[in-house]
Amino acid sequence: MGLDFEATPEEIKIFLEEAKEQIQTLEDGIMSLEKEHGEIDPESLQSIFRAAHTLKGSSAALGHVNMAKLTHEMETILDHLRKKSIDVTPELVELLLDGIDGLRIFNDEIYQGKESGIDVNDLVLDLQNFVATALDITPDTPKKAPFHPDQTDLKGPLFDASLETAALEIATSLNQNVFEIEVRLNTENTLPPVRAYQVMMFLEDIGQLIASEPTLQDLEKDRIEDTLKVLLVTKTDKKAVEDGIASIPDCKKVTLTAIKKANKTEKKEKIISAKPSTDLARKGVKAEKRTRSSETVISPTIRVDVDVLDDLMNLVGELVIDRTRINSDIQKLHERKEAEEALEKLGQTGNHIGRVTEKLQELIMKARLLPLETLFRKFPRMVRDLALKAEKEVQLVMVGEDTEIDRSVIEQISDPLIHLLRNAIDHGIEKPEERARLNKNSTGTVCLSAEPEENYIVIRIKDDGKGIDPAKIAASAVKKGLITPQKVQSLSVKEATELVFMPGFSTAEEVTQVSGRGVGMDIVKKNLENLNGSIQVFTEVGKGTEFRIELPLTLAIMRTLLFQSTDNLYAIPLSAVAETNRISKAEIKYVDNRKAINLRGKVLPLIHIEELFNLPVPQISGDFYFVIVVKNAKGQVGIIVEKLLGEEEVVVKTLSKLLGETRGISGAAILGQGEVAFILDVPSLLAYVTDSRLAGACCN
Amino acid sequence: MTKVLVVDDASFMRMRMNKLLTENGYEVDEAENGLDALDKYQKDSYDLVIMDITMPAMDGIEAVKHIKDLDPEAKIIMCSAIGQQQMVIEALKAGAKDFVVKPFQPDRIMESIKRVLS
Secondary structure, rough: EOOOOOOOHHHHHHHHHHHHHHHHHHHHHHHHHHHHHOOHHHEEEEEEHHHHHHHHHHHHHHHHHHHHHHHHHHHHHHHHOOOOOOOHHHHHHHHHHHHHHHHEEEEHHHHHOOOOOOHHHHHHHHHHHHHHOOOOOOOOOOOOOOOOOOOOOOOOOOOOOOHHHHHHHHHHHHOOEEEEEEEEOOOOOHHHHHHHHHHHHHHHHHHEEEEOOOOHEEEEEEOOOEEEEEEEOOOOHHHHHHHHHOOOEEEEEEEEEEOOOOOOOOOOOOOEEEEOOHHHHHHHHHHHOOOOOOOOOOOOOOOOHHHHHHHHHHHHHHHHHHHHHHHHHHHHOOOOOHHHHHHHHHHHHHHHHHHHHHHHHHHHHHHHEEOOOOHHHHHHHHHHHHHHHOOOOOOOOEEEEOOOEEEHHHHHHHHHHHHHHHHHHHHOOOHHHHHHHHOOOOOOOEEEEEEEEOEEEEEEEEOOOOOOHHHHHHHHHOOOOOHHHHHHOOOOOHHHHHHHHHHOOOOOOOOOOOOOOOHHHHHHHHHHOOOOOEEEEEEOOOOOOEEEEEEOOOOOOOEEEEEEEOOOOEEEHHHEEEEEEEHHHOOEEOOOOEEEEEOOOOOEEEHHHHHOOOOOOOOOOOEEEEEEEEEEEOOOEEEEEEEEEEEEEEEEEOOOOOHHHOOOEEEEEEEEOOOOOEOOOOOHHHHHHHHHHOOOHOOO | OOOEEEEOOHHHHHHHHHHHHHHHHOOEEEEOOHHHHHHHHHHHOOEEEEEEEOOOOOHHHHHHHHHHHHOOOOOOOEEEOOOOOOHHHHHHHHOOOOOEEOOOOHHHHHHHHHHHHO
């Protein structure tokens, strides 16, 4: 079912962004409550409470009833925690975390514009019951007998006769009037005690309150149903009192009875004023409101520092000035006036544009950077849940969350990191009793760290678990038919360990709930390589395992090696290039009809770039080939190209999906003169080479 | 033109209120918590303040007290959630004029504004 909200897409976008932050604050807070057994400082507790409160208000305003309901219950509990009227128990933490999960689902519903079909009522009931049990009241207990005054018929005096007499005495001495006032309050969508309080404040302003039911003190303790009665002595006339009260919203019905000395009970006058319902008017407004179509797509947003935006604007301003200068110089050139000077100025403007665009590039990159914290912060909860399921005690240590990396990288490393964390908990860390037997701390530690290193960010996932046994890995790979027993013998310890990255490999004897999700380490490796990153594994049996991931700072701009072949331009990421070489045609040998050379004692398979794309191979004149040696974990391959053009920093453009299968090409780059170069996707190219053409030859 | 300061920590709520008031011909400024509101109120004068209660840095009640110290004539409407009656009463005691309840109903807000400004 579609969800329609009375909000513009822009408003929804802001709502989602804020809600996401508030949910995170809630989750972090609840987890620290769990860790500290409820002993967290009042300021932190207050901020958790505030997050729930604000989210409740916003979701109700947006019209997401379920989200408002859920946050209301969570807020109630947090309020009790704040007032220390209930304690933090494991059950409560579970309930609140379930609430967080629910909120995330609802946020997603709003994002998708579709209902998920999740029923929130059970959880709401559980939360209510928890509070009721904790406070030792059953929710079924009827509330204190409501205060029910005689409603329309004034069968008798509202107040005790002695009070009326006292009021009359005061009124007479001051030559003023006495009124018995009864106000019926609207109780929907308002705060009846506050309205009553406002009425009392108004009456106090114009006279003396002799008595009231409920009293001011009652109001401050929320003791009111829907009726307020006041005995008032005032010099103001009846009409003015009545109008004054009626101007306060939510006063549905105001009944004023003037009390006279002689015949105080018989001659009561009734003045009843009712306000027109505003419901109809409201409905009209509602119908006119724009509703958001459920198909509207909300694009992801990023918060950018205003300073960065200002700087960007300044730089763009400079570019606009440059454009004007260029136009005027071109004009001069056209008119052959002051041509020399115009040319010189054009040169200067060109230099200036160069400097400005460099700064622009730097700033935009900065704007695209996000701290890894945005990704890391969901891990503590995940590790907690996984450890609980696996019956293990795991402590997650995170270092360097403030390291910044391009947002598109962050999005794409989420799954690989989750997989590695799952593995660490499921396969790495031992159960507490086993750890105790091994003289290890019964709580295992998983350390997730990030730090910049030159143009790379290095992320490490390290556990102090049982490590990976290369012999066991090798045996398993043989058993699964991934590698021949002969070949296994020749593998080094490191190579054997790296078999975990082979497609179809998994050491778990049985697929567990935690790790067995059909994603293998090979996928993790492939995903990281797609980002021009890499992964390595270091392990020691009995001590633990470390995965070391290297990632480029950004995907948007790439340093490449440009080359040309058969009139096509190609760019190859520098990170994948081992070296370039000029090879004499005479050195080429043929292995299974394939070209290869002996490069410093190793066989290097060679392939024409055209062969990789099934294009006709050009005749290259001269005695030499230019060869680009590309590397990956499996080995090296030399790509024969017509002409090397040099290094260039290019802006990566993704290719349209309309182009269909573009294996071997990850994108395109537009060069200085408007030419288009294909950016080669080295891992998939090499896979192609090793799979279909040079199997075995490149892996020795 | 009547100038209104909308104080709320949720920019979503500020945006809604801002839109409603602008559509009804008011000039709107926004503040994101009590402290920010106080700061703006010191620098500029407003005919009306619409004030959320639960906010970081300085809550709405504290802000009402300070603004009233600064300008005893200040007209303030509190934005309250169901359940915050005690806080609203406290704010009224401190000098706030009225309140509206979240989720907002545009006609009720306009009704309250007219009442407070009259």
